[in-house]
Amino acid sequence: MPPEPGETRPWAEQLADDDESYRVQLGYLFERSPFYREKLAAAGLASPKDAGGLDDIARLPLTEKRELKATCTPENPVGAHLCATAAELVRIYSTSGTTGTPSYVPLTADDLHNWVIASARSYGASGIAAGQRIVTTYNAGPFVAGAALAAFERLGLSHVPVGTGNTERLLLAIEHLRPDAAVLTPSYAAYLIESAADRGLDLRGSSVTRVLVAGEPGGGEPAFRAQLEQGWGATVTEAMGIGDIGPSLWGECEAQDGMHLGARGFIHAELIDPESEAPVELDDGAAGELVLTHLRHRAAPLLRFRTRDHVVVRTSPCSCGRTGPRIRCLGRTDDMLIVRGVNVFPSAVREVVSAFAPRVSGHVLVRPQTAGVKQEPPLPVSVELAQDATDDAALAESIRERLRDVLVVQTRVELVPWGSLQRSEYKSRLVERA
Numbered sequence: 175m176p177p178e179p180g181e182t183r184p185w186a187e188q189l190a191d192d193d194e195s196y197r198v199q200l201g202y203l204f205e206r207s208p209f210y211r212e213k214l215a216a217a218g219l220a221s222p223k224d225a226g227g228l229d230d231i232a233r234l235p236l237t238e239k240r241e242l243k244a245t246c247t248p249e250n251p252v253g254a255h256l257c258a259t260a261a262e263l264v265r266i267y268s269t270s271g272t273t274g275t276p277s278y279v280p281l282t283a284d285d286l287h288n289w290v291i292a293s294a295r296s297y298g299a300s301g302i303a304a305g306q307r308i309v310t311t312y313n314a315g316p317f318v319a320g321a322a323l324a325a326f327e328r329l330g331l332s333h334v335p336v337g338t339g340n341t342e343r344l345l346l347a348i349e350h351l352r353p354d355a356a357v358l359t360p361s362y363a364a365y366l367i368e369s370a371a372d373r374g375l376d377l378r379g380s381s382v383t384r385v386l387v388a389g390e391p392g393g394g395e396p397a398f399r400a401q402l403e404q405g406w407g408a409t410v411t412e413a414m415g416i417g418d419i420g421p422s423l424w425g426e427c428e429a430q431d432g433m434h435l436g437a438r439g440f441i442h443a444e445l446i447d448p449e450s451e452a453p454v455e456l457d458d459g460a461a462g463e464l465v466l467t468h469l470r471h472r473a474a475p476l477l478r479f480r481t482r483d484h485v486v487v488r489t490s491p492c493s494c495g496r497t498g499p500r501i502r503c504l505g506r507t508d509d510m511l512i513v514r515g516v517n518v519f520p521s522a523v524r525e526v527v528s529a530f531a532p533r534v535s536g537h538v539l540v541r542p543q544t545a546g547v548k549q550e551p552p553l554p555v556s557v558e559l560a561q562d563a564t565d566d567a568a569l570a571e572s573i574r575e576r577l578r579d580v581l582v583v584q585t586r587v588e589l590v591p592w593g594s595l596q597r598s599e600y601k602s603r604l605v606e607r608a
């Protein structure tokens with residue numbers, strides 16, 4: 175879809191509007207949020223005036239997911255950041271917590287409406303057009319991605335939902351209904367190439383000309399993306415959401431040079447150094463953890479929420495006309511390892527290894543030997559060979575050297591036979607601790 179008029183406004187104008195929304199949002203939080211009233215008071219901020227505007231946002235404390243969880247009670251399972259009354263809520267989503275208990279994400283009617291606008295922009299950036307047919311593996315179940323379904327309607331698409339975990343049904347839908355596009359996790363998109371081949375199908379011959387990947391990092395990595403584009407014979411663009419903030423906030427356009435903020439006007443994005451928590455300017459090439467603030471949220475707005483996503487920023491003008499900084503996600507800060515002071519993302523390891531295709535399958539497993547972030551070199555990495563490839567000491571050595579040159583990390587590369595690393599129909603696990 176061509177950008178909406180609001181998406182091509184000068185970024186400075188957007189920020190001026192956002193500053194106004196932010197001040198109103200702060201007033202709302204002081205009035206309605208027990209969580210933020212207390213948190214901001216503890217930081218010496220007793221009123222919205224003390225907090226200032228967006229230029230001063232880095233003075234405010236960050237919000238961690240576990241802080242929110244700690245305030246959940248049987249009476250209020252959402253947490254003390256809940257601002258709306260029960261009657262104001264129209265939907266309550268859950269995010270799949272790693273701890274076992276889900277986090278609840280409530281929405282007012284306006285919140286839901288804004289989510290749909292933002293999601294529609296982020297998917298629309300891909301170039302998909304009204305009247306086209308799209309097949310997705312999203313469930314309309316408890317997870318926030320369900321809200322993206324309404325975005326497809328808003329875009330005027332004909333949506334074929336096949337749900338998760340049913341490869342046969344998905345491949346049949348592609349064959350019978352001839353969709354123009356597919357929405358998948360990048361892991362699943364990779365899995366389907368192999369899975370289709372096993373059934374004697376070649377996805378390059380299918381009707382799908384666009385693959386929109388979301389749900390995990392990796393879809394923006396050039397070598398991995400090239401592998402997906404080759405296998406599908408389609409253009410691959412990525413989109414990204416953050417469960418607690420919104421289902422699809424960022425989306426890449428056909429220039430394929432990072433994701434635009436589809437949620438512009440609804441959220442404010444910052445970067446921090448994940449270790450020191452110091453702010454990082456959104457300059458071209460800057461990298462850091464993404465921190466997001468709701469600007470116009472009502473049910474349970476979040477302020478300076480740590481997403482744990484490590485991103486790199488692009489600020490050069492984009493040929494599509496959309497303004498504002500773009501991002502590419504490098505990985506989860508939770509997955510990050512530090513080897514002799516150097517940050518290593520497992521997805522970056524996969525990216526370097528993928529460049530050795532067709533001799534490797536593209537599946538890797540990083541195997542840290544000790545608990546915690548800091549690891550002693552060499553870092554063990556299992557690299558799966560391509561289907562017909564045989565073990566080759568020279569190949570392992572070349573991969574080891576490339577990892578050292580590109581990521582500045584010493585590794586011990588072990589080549590493993592085709593099919594020995596686990597495939598995922600949803601998100602890939604790239605790390606296995608000893």
Ligand SMILES: [Zn+2]
Nearest residue numbers: 427429492494
């Ligand atoms: Zn663009």
